Amino acid sequence: DIVMTQSPDSLAVSLGERATINCKSSQSVLSSSNNKNYLAWYQQKPGQPPKLLIYWASTRESGVPDRFSGSGSGTDFTLTIRSLRAEDVAVYYCQHYYSAPLTFGGGTKVEI
Amino acid sequence: EVQVVESGGGLVQPGGSLRLSCAASGFTFSNYWMTWVRQAPGKGLEWVANINHDGSDKNYVDSVKGRFTISRDNAENSVYLHMNTLRAEDTAVYYCGAAVGWIFDYWGQGTLVTVSS
Numbered sequence: 079d080i081v082m083t084q085s086p087d088s089l090a091v092s093l094g095e096r097a098t099i100n101c102k103s104s105q106s107v108l109s110s111s112n113n114k115n116y117l118a119w120y121q122q123k124p125g126q127p128p129k130l131l132i133y134w135a136s137t138r139e140s141g142v143p144d145r146f147s148g149s150g151s152g153t154d155f156t157l158t159i160r161s162l163r164a165e166d167v168a169v170y171y172c173q174h175y176y177s178a179p180l181t182f183g184g185g186t187k188v189e190i
Numbered sequence: 191e192v193q194v195v196e197s198g199g200g201l202v203q204p205g206g207s208l209r210l211s212c213a214a215s216g217f218t219f220s221n222y223w224m225t226w227v228r229q230a231p232g233k234g235l236e237w238v239a240n241i242n243h244d245g246s247d248k249n250y251v252d253s254v255k256g257r258f259t260i261s262r263d264n265a266e267n268s269v270y271l272h273m274n275t276l277r278a279e280d281t282a283v284y285y286c287g288a289a290v291g292w293i294f295d296y297w298g299q300g301t302l303v304t305v306s307s
Contacts, residue, residue, distance in 0.1 A: 079252075118293055120235075127285050127297035128227075128235060139295075171235055175292035178249035180225075180237040 084183035097159040099186045101172035106152045116176035119157045123168045192216035199301030210271040212286030223289040224269040228282035276305045
């Protein structure tokens with residue numbers, strides 16, 4: 079099974095500043111057949127289901143603000159929130175979909 | 191408008207059974223993989239199972255293999271999770287999700303399963 083490790087567990091960022099969340103997979107999630115990274119990022123606010131932000135490691139879901147961006151390849155990935163807003167307070171999860179079982183990282187709590 | 195609505199959660203004793211249902215609308219259900227993801231109280235997300243478009247391919251996390259069964263009815267735009275031999279550690283909010291490939295686009299609000307005597 080692929081283990082997803084996120085860091086940090088939590089971080090406090092001032093409004094308007096940048097938040098950076100890291101995610102590392104225990105094995106590569108880059109497919110040699112299509113050169114795509116099978117990595118997604120989700121945002122979860124209290125009492126709500128997860129919301130898809132990023133897939134294929136760097137493709138923003140429709141309607142997601144462009145202050146959210148994903149980068150990385152192979153085993154190391156980053157979610158960046160440029161210019162944090164109050165409504166971005168949430169827990170963020172990375173998740174691979176390379177093979178079953180799909181697994182999530184432990185989550186990163188972003189606070190102001 | 192896309193809607194995904196879970197039901198069937200509740201309180202069940204250890205060793206008991208429960209069937210969760212998920213009704214979907216607003217998208218072409220038969221084009222989507224469907225999945226169940228759970229979240230124990232105060233914990234992170236855990237993928238549980240998924241099923242392909244016609245039900246011919248199913249995958250499970252190891253901790254539920256042999257106890258849980260995922261199924262779907264495309265005529266009813268519904269997916270189910272049959273849970274047997276429930277344990278305390280199965281206590282969680284169970285979310286139903288719809289995926290293009292295995293990318294979860296749509297989610298329900300979840301249904302709470304509590305396993306306790």
